[in-house]
Amino acid sequence: MDDKEFIGKYISYLHRYAMIYLEKELKPYDIGSGQFSFLMHLYRMNGVNQESLSQSIKVDKATATRAIKRLVDEDYVFRQRDEEDRRSYRVFLTEKGRSIEPDMKKIAAEWQNVLLSDFDEGQRKDIMNSLETMFKNVSKLM
Incomplete structure (x- = not known):
């Protein structure tokens, strides 16, 4: 397989550039790229169990604990014992x-606009569907 044909290379590049972009944009808030997905998930499902939060974001418990601790330290979130x-x-x-x-x-939204800027609406839907399918394929394997 030619290096140019390996899709993982481009996925890796996109991930690294996303992390660099997020670090720059999140600096004024004193949080890092590692906490961003936790906040975004909490905006959809506030009060979620910490373990299910880590499962939803696809990170291990230790990573979730560190990210949440940083958000607690910066007063963006708080933890409360689960009554159940x-x-x-x-x-x-x-x-x-x-x-x-x-x-x-x-x-x-700005990052997504950068990624999808040269694609029309139909292509954007195709990309999202393709990424979702790739994720499902990998989830089956894992």
Whole structure:
């Protein structure tokens, strides 16, 4: 297989550039790219169990714990014992965390616009469908 034909190379490049972009954009908020996906998930499902949050984002528990700790330290989220399972915690946005939601969504939208800028609406839908299919394929394997 020719190096140019290996799709993983481009996926890796896109991921690294996304992390660089997020680090730059998130710097004023004192959070890193590693916390971004946690915030975005909490905007959709505030108060989710920490373990299910890590499963949804596809990271291990230790990574989730570190990311959430940083968000707690910066007062974007707080943890509360889960009433249904006293061994676990639920994660909630603070007022400060909710207040930056428009900014976080704008950062996400701007990055998506960069990625998809040269594609028409039909191509954008095809790309999203293809990425979803690739994710499903990998999920079956894992």
